[in-house]
Amino acid sequence: MSSSSQMKVIVPDVSGDSQNYQFTLDANADCFCCYYYLSSPKLVGMSLYNEKQEEFYPQKEYEDLYREGLFVSKGNPSMGIVQSINGSIAFSVPIAKDESVDLTSLWTASLSDTDNFELKVTQRIVEDKPISEYVLKVNLVLYSSGTMQSQQVAWITKAQKRIKAIFRQVPITCQFSKIDQYPLPDNKITINFNDPNTAKIVKDCAKADELTVIFVEGLVTDIGTEQETANAIGRSGGIPGPQGFVNQYAATLIKLTNRADDPFVVNKGLLANTVAHEMAHYLGLTHESGQDASGKVEPNNLMAAHGGIAMQQLNEKQKYILSHMPLVQAVYSDRELSEITPVTQLEIAVTTGTRSYAGGTSDNTNMVLNFSLGSDEDGFQTWMLDSSGTTNYLVPGTTTVFQLQEIEDLYMEDLYNWKIFCDWDRDVQYPMNFQTVTNYWDLAHIKITANGTVIEDTDMNVILSWIVQTTIQKQIKTN
């Protein structure tokens, strides 16, 4: 693997009058974002156009996806009203490359107000194409009182698997940093990015080319001015957040508990989905992006505003946006395409055993299993085996065959390992059940077929549960 993309930040010149900002992108720019920061809350009109007076791409293609409270259309398709939230950010416009838009022309951003704007443009420069894989560096930070710190680190570490699986739908590969740990400051950290104490901490922790996630024990979310924040457990510094530069909004904030029985952390899926939701905001997804054509929220969509552990699915629009944000760096394979065989068909058959464990009768209805295939070096692709269909593969003594869909960037030459790991089912009502000894799955046999070739066919007889073990990983026997 070699990386051949980079990010650059432009601070555009003001030309003509103080309301027209002009900039030109590099010739091999792949996409860009504009960021407007206001000195105080207000409504501001903005238009963005190139030399041919073409309207910008995502608005044309995806209508309202980029607005959601920040950006409201006023009839003119290339004109918007900017409203700052909490007196903080204005808004940002991600633009993806499209044949019909000349990305590298001279762009003009015109604003209806001149009061102390800060305008920045982030562009991603790509040397080679096509882009086949994206790497997202995730910078993890924890502010803790210290009383439950090792447990908190374990919660965050555990959540990484599911976050990674969610973003593999794109395919974005999350690369998590080790967790930087700090004691709680004297002044409380709040969910308001304009709070001076919070602003300083975000600025200190953020990194230009990474998505920073700051976990704060006892994060103050009820800041009084907005009802929506009262029950919030996370917030992004922008939609999208700053990419390629650092300021007081360049992070997502996540509230963490110090109570071992808090459902939010006992249920690992809930913590992971919340973090993934805020990360997706940071990469440009609004709540509206999770609606279907009729405006109905898609069930289980990651961006459902008031969801919970059900949120993990991404739709095609969202996948497009996520993979076209500057912060998502392109990585290219060194191999020639002729040297590798894409996996186009993948079938997994799991047989559930009938053994009883610890004297109890299996009650595994609240479990969901994730199946991964690939290698440590070239990455795994992960599927969640859906137990909510007509066939419940957890029923003892049954064999269930899954045809795995949406296989991306997986090659026969990379199939070195497979993994199964268990986690909470998406709609669990009683999280504590999972920690009972009777909540287990007896994996008796597994058979994996790729492109019609059997690559694994073996007896397992492994008990998977929260108590015994949650993950098995096996090397595929090479023929």
Ligand SMILES: [Zn+2]
């Ligand atoms: Zn949200």
